[in-house]
Amino acid sequence: MPAIDLGPDPLALDRQVCFALSVASRSVIAIYRPLLKPYGLTHPQYLVLLALWDKAPRTVKELCETLRHDPATLSPLLKRLAALGYVSRERSRSDERALTVELTEAGRAFRKEAEKIPYRVVEELGMDLAELEQLHAALGRVIAATGR
Template sequence: MTAIDLGENPLALDRQVCFALSVASRSVIGIYRPLLKPYGLTHPQYLVLLALWDRAPRSVKDLAETLRQEPATLSPLLKRLEALGYLTRERNRSDERALMVDLTESGRDLRAEAEKIPYRVVETLGMEVAELEQLHAALARVIAATGNAGAERDETG
């Protein structure tokens, strides 16, 4: 295995991946806030809708796996989206244990408006789409690596 060289100060804050990801995440989500406000949405609620616009209906379990969230974390988001009239929740007729989530007509119609949001985000960031695609690919590798590391810890820990 090749030795890892982290330079003279491996604890320098401005060199920490975790710090850069944390600040970037808060900053990018901050761009979404005013874009989502007219629809009464928070960023986590928007992510739920993105998953449902991709495929609906879905079970809460499937949504939780897709969004990498615990079902209990999703529950208040889903209740709020239901109160806004964007989705419905009901028990699966073939499996009463499963709670199914589907878009309402209003939720489906919102998609046309939401399609403008990614363009506004890219415009605000002032970065080329190719740059953002490269960043997305790198983050996907980080997510995959941390997912695998978590699984390894679970097996050994």
């Protein structure tokens, strides 16, 4: 493996991957806030709905694995989504330790409205779709490299 050259100042803030990812993440999530606010949703709640629109019902354990959250983080999100009427939560009949999360009729119906959101985000970013797809692929490789 060739030697890694990080230049004269390997600690320069503007050269740190962690800094760029952190700022980019907060900036992109900020675009979602006004788009989700009319529905009473936060970005993490929206991610839960995306996972359920992809496959439902799911257990809390499956959602934790998919969203890379721990149960203590996910539980309040699910309670709030249930209070909003988007999901229901029930103990599994086959395993009482497992909590199953299902979309309600309102949660399924909201999907049609939510389909507009990715288009608005792309418009707000003002970036070429191919560039965003390349970024998504690169971030996928970063996630895979971290073992998460």
